[in-house]
Amino acid sequence: EVHLVESGGGLVQRGGSLRLSCAASGFTFSNYWMNWVRQIPGKGLEWVANIKQDGSEKYYVDSVKGRFTISRDNAQNKLYLQMDSLRAEDTAVYYCAKDDSSSPWPTHFDYWGQGALVTVSS
Amino acid sequence: DIQMTQSPSSLSASVGDTVTITCRASQDISSWLVWYQQEPEKAPKSLIYTASRLQSGVPSRFSGSGSGTDFTLTISSLQPEDFATYYCQQYRDYPRTFGQGTKVEIK
Numbered sequence: 506e507v508h509l510v511e512s513g514g515g516l517v518q519r520g521g522s523l524r525l526s527c528a529a530s531g532f533t534f535s536n537y538w539m540n541w542v543r544q545i546p547g548k549g550l551e552w553v554a555n556i557k558q559d560g561s562e563k564y565y566v567d568s569v570k571g572r573f574t575i576s577r578d579n580a581q582n583k584l585y586l587q588m589d590s591l592r593a594e595d596t597a598v599y600y601c602a603k604d605d606s607s608s609p610w611p612t613h614f615d616y617w618g619q620g621a622l623v624t625v626s627s
Numbered sequence: 628d629i630q631m632t633q634s635p636s637s638l639s640a641s642v643g644d645t646v647t648i649t650c651r652a653s654q655d656i657s658s659w660l661v662w663y664q665q666e667p668e669k670a671p672k673s674l675i676y677t678a679s680r681l682q683s684g685v686p687s688r689f690s691g692s693g694s695g696t697d698f699t700l701t702i703s704s705l706q707p708e709d710f711a712t713y714y715c716q717q718y719r720d721y722p723r724t725f726g727q728g729t730k731v732e733i734k
Binding site: 540549550551552555564565566567600605611612613614615617618619620 | 661663665669670671672673676682714716718721722723724725726727728
């Protein structure tokens with residue numbers, strides 16, 4: 506059974522840094538694109554970033570480019586999101602999500618973690 | 628960026644009803660569209676992908692249609708567990724973008 510478990514969320518001051526982790530199990534992690542998606546409590550969903558199976562390609566939404574870095578450790582079955590220069594508008598629940606297909610191009614997300622809350626205080 | 632617009636934003640329906648939610652993309656996304664269901668305080672769950680393919684394990688009362696810019700999600704014979712918020716999302720281009728959501732409430 507696929508499991509995705511996020512950790513590392515918490516309260517941080519504006520301008521600070523935080524690193525989220527996502528521990529994956531139940532599938533061959535190295536075969537899939539992986540994603541981070543966030544949701545302001547009570548609001549809609551926003552895709553943040555994704556990373557190719559071997560880490561050779563990474564894509565970001567404009568609002569986090571230059572501040573957030575997605576990475577993965579295939580040996581440890583872990584996905585990361587390093588968040589620097591945090592802003593109040595980054596406050597959200599952050600989900601890691603697995604791509605549905607093991608193809609070379611990204612698809613939709615078939616499994617999501619339970620989410621980690623990041624709160625940026627101003 | 629490709630804008631995804633859902634309608635309605637919310638609707639009220641009864642158990643057994645058929646409901647339809649629409650999603651419009653600001654440009655042609657072919658069939659690269661997925662529908663997610665999100666229950667309160669839970670992670671989203673994939674229902675329909677490539678506009679009309681049912682995700683494994685999802686009941687057949689959920690169906691999707693459309694291509695290009697106009698898409699629909701239909702829930703036939705609404706069940707109590709279907710009262711949730713539904714999102715469409717395009718994966719034709721970056722950044723991946725979601726609709727604003729449609730909340731299905733009990734009448």
